[in-house]
Amino acid sequence: MVDQYIQNKVENFPPVRLEVGHFNIDEEKFIKGLSLIKESLGEFAKTIYSSDNMICWNRNYGFLRDPFYINILNDKELSLTDKAVVWRTYILVYFAKICTKLVGDYLELGTYEGHTAQVLTEKIDFNRLEKDYFLYDLFEWKEGDDHSPLDGLFNKNLYLEVCKKFNKNKNVKIIKGRVPDTLEDTIPDQIAFAHIDMNHWVPETAALEMILPKMPIGAVIIFDDYGWYCYHSQKVALDPIANKYGQEILELPTGQGILIKV
């Protein structure tokens, strides 16, 4: 006999859909094309997901059914980009939670305005776990710098605002300056999880060389940009380093790369 509880759940599992935004597109042409795609899908148009340079359909999108991610999408304080990358955020949280069972601290290399770091502090109680969460960033952009000149980096108060955002989390350590120099001075002895999101292969490769030897088996690194063609220099430069340590990076449809240390 089918369990009544499961039967009810199966019957009450409506389709969900999401359309937020994409990067580097001609918006007008894209909307026309998407409308044709939807026409072609019939019933499954109710399951369209169009965001963060991905279009898919006929998926469950478990995270879009979770109040935590629904709140992110409805949060008026968050940027369109923070919302567009919600599938990436879900993946980040999933792996960061798994790593709480390992020895070692957490790192975010490329903190910017602190969105992904804030999400992890909401999901993980670093204080209870007695783990530190180190957030690295330049928190500025100056003429001649080779990292992306993101709008927020021109906010003179960015560093102070990010410090304020985390001032109730005594286990969050914010380190201003250039990776890998800052990492050399402050890298913890053991690292359970790292999110690497600096949009540039030079500091990312230097960081990978320093981080990998300090990770226990099962530790995870998420590279935010590894699978994006516009950042293919990261894939080209990171793969040989991972291979040198007997590791492999998995490319995800979200454009992230995942390395689970074996």
Ligand SMILES: C[S@@+](CC[C@H](N)C(=O)[O-])C[C@H]1O[C@@H](n2cnc3c(N)ncnc32)[C@H](O)[C@@H]1O
């Ligand atoms: C895409 S943003 C990070 C976004 C953030 N992880 C989030 O999703 O909320 C990239 C950040 O990397 C930082 N960055 C780039 N190169 C860096 C370097 N060599 N050292 C430290 N930070 C760097 C930039 O200042 C920028 O804030």
